[in-house]
Amino acid sequence: MSRSALGERLGYSRANITAVLNQLLSLNIIEERELGESQGGRRPRTYGLNGTLGFVVGVDIGATSIDLALADFDGTILERLDEPADVRDEPELLLGRAADLIEELLNRQNGRPEQVLAIGIGVPGPVQFDEGVLIAPPLMPAWESFPIKAFMRQRFTAANVAVDNDVNVMALGEASAGAGKGINNFIFLKIGTGIGSGIICRGNIYRGRDGAAGDVGHICIDYNGPVCHCGNVGCLEIMAAGPAIAERGREAAVSGESEFLAEALAANNGLMTAQLVGDAAKAGDRAANEIVKTSGRMIGGMLASLVNFFNPQLILIGGGVSNIGIRLLSAIRQAVLRRSTALSTRHLRIEFSPLGKDAGVMGAIWLALEHTFTVES
Numbered sequence: 001m002s003r004s005a006l007g008e009r010l011g012y013s014r015a016n017i018t019a020v021l022n023q024l025l026s027l028n029i030i031e032e033r034e035l036g037e038s039q040g041g042r043r044p045r046t047y048g049l050n051g052t053l054g055f056v057v058g059v060d061i062g063a064t065s066i067d068l069a070l071a072d073f074d075g076t077i078l079e080r081l082d083e084p085a086d087v088r089d090e091p092e093l094l095l096g097r098a099a100d101l102i103e104e105l106l107n108r109q110n111g112r113p114e115q116v117l118a119i120g121i122g123v124p125g126p127v128q129f130d131e132g133v134l135i136a137p138p139l140m141p142a143w144e145s146f147p148i149k150a151f152m153r154q155r156f157t158a159a160n161v162a163v164d165n166d167v168n169v170m171a172l173g174e175a176s177a178g179a180g181k182g183i184n185n186f187i188f189l190k191i192g193t194g195i196g197s198g199i200i201c202r203g204n205i206y207r208g209r210d211g212a213a214g215d216v217g218h219i220c221i222d223y224n225g226p227v228c229h230c231g232n233v234g235c236l237e238i239m240a241a242g243p244a245i246a247e248r249g250r251e252a253a254v255s256g257e258s259e260f261l262a263e264a265l266a267a268n269n270g271l272m273t274a275q276l277v278g279d280a281a282k283a284g285d286r287a288a289n290e291i292v293k294t295s296g297r298m299i300g301g302m303l304a305s306l307v308n309f310f311n312p313q314l315i316l317i318g319g320g321v322s323n324i325g326i327r328l329l330s331a332i333r334q335a336v337l338r339r340s341t342a343l344s345t346r347h348l349r350i351e352f353s354p355l356g357k358d359a360g361v362m363g364a365i366w367l368a369l370e371h372t373f374t375v376e377s
């Protein structure tokens, strides 16, 4: 940014911003960059963070994989790798492996561990954000209250570490580098084995008091519905997420309702998946199409309540189940439009997440960038 743009943004006088910039320049924290666009007169000098100061790291831990990236202070990815991982493993094991992989990425850039200034980590479970610990995580019980920040700081002594729920991190990825860029109020909805959302409110992640905001998968959509793994009945997640789609697909195959699905089931060694149901719907199978639409209607019905409550400008749909295609999206859109108020949908767009699988790791980098210069107690 130019000096005048920075001054405006911070509300500093010209003399003030010049003094601060000179100090940061002498400390080598910022550097001069190229000339910016002219605002009528001479083209102004711009400033940015010193690229040689160090690195930030994004770590996206999924249920079955780990995805890491090393980036500079502009959020540009320098190195990246991913590998299979089992989140049910002990945290020492998985995080130890993550630390080894970060060092491997550093080696490729001739970097050292103490040059990592921030690490952002996304995990598939509920996170108490200030402490950076998981609380009652259904997928990864061994991680309960494990001190992730302290563990990572043993290896990366100069790093601030921020830990957040994977869906919040994906929302942050879209807000910083995807379709949510410049949009102040939007919702990222992840549909996979479970359903969760990340809320961007006034340009920032909204986490609520304890970090639990956005856990929409356990909103009740049917008081007579099946029992969810959380103990309540009729949760959206148990009725509409990947496993529910797969189970309805299996029933359609076994009952003889869909020959297409019966063949798919046999070809996949008796294992039905949401993806197979989606493929069958794409191929024109009526039963599969109905199953996908049923899930879309349920998800859309829940989203309509969120839209009435929050009036977002955009809803982005991501996660593994979003791969099953446009029919799901159409059913969601229809249900939202039918059930939300007219004013709340006037400027609403509902789209698939453009970053897709990259939203997690991009978001983890931006989470790290947001915490690079915070002073932690």
Ligand SMILES: [Zn+2]
Residues within 6 Å of the ligand: 217, 218, 228, 229, 230, 231, 232, 235, 237, 238
């Ligand atoms: Zn539930």
